[in-house]
Amino acid sequence: MVSFLIAYASWSGNTAETAELIEQTLAAGGASVKMHRIGTGPVPDYREFDAMIVGSFTWDQGSTPDEVKDFVLDVGAKPDHVYVFGTGDTQFGGDELFCSAAVKLARFYNSALEPLKIEQSPRGAQEIRVTAWAEGVLDHWRHLHELTY
Numbered sequence: 001m002v003s004f005l006i007a008y009a010s011w012s013g014n015t016a017e018t019a020e021l022i023e024q025t026l027a028a029g030g031a032s033v034k035m036h037r038i039g040t041g042p043v044p045d046y047r048e049f050d051a052m053i054v055g056s057f058t059w060d061q062g063s064t065p066d067e068v069k070d071f072v073l074d075v076g077a078k079p080d081h082v083y084v085f086g087t088g089d090t091q092f093g094g095d096e097l098f099c100s101a102a103v104k105l106a107r108f109y110n111s112a113l114e115p116l117k118i119e120q121s122p123r124g125a126q127e128i129r130v131t132a133w134a135e136g137v138l139d140h141w142r143h144l145h146e147l148t149y
């Protein structure tokens, strides 16, 4: 069974809700999932998981929140398989700054998949995009696994 660490930062709940939808989708696909809300408690050891998923909102003109930067430093390495999602709002700087924390994190971790970008709450019309992305993560990991073993 593939194991995922989902580490996410959320202030007003959108990124947390997105993380929960991803968790449910991965669990439905047979994966085991550990959730870690960044900034609460010790940072789990990424080496205990097959892959890591990082979620962040975007702040202050396209910035990555400080607690997410601290998390990245605490992890202190670039694990092989990192997938990234984020929530944001196009009202703050349009497409250019939309979810740019997620875009930067995906680049930093050399993520094999495009980061998932969600506008505000994932509930409603965007829910299907979250589910499809999480299924894509699972498919990607399974494909790699088949190639490696």
Ligand SMILES: Cc1cc2nc3c(=O)[nH]c(=O)nc-3n(C[C@H](O)[C@H](O)[C@H](O)COP(=O)(O)O)c2cc1C
Binding pocket: 009, 010, 011, 012, 013, 014, 015, 016, 057, 058, 059, 060, 061, 062, 063, 087, 088, 089, 090, 092, 093, 097, 098, 099, 100, 119, 120, 121
């Ligand atoms: C002061 C402020 C600045 C923001 N700046 C951006 C931004 O530059 N880019 C973006 O995509 N979203 C921006 N947002 C929107 C948040 O990222 C968005 O509401 C997000 O869903 C919040 O996540 P959370 O509910 O998990 O805390 C900003 C929000 C606030 C309040």
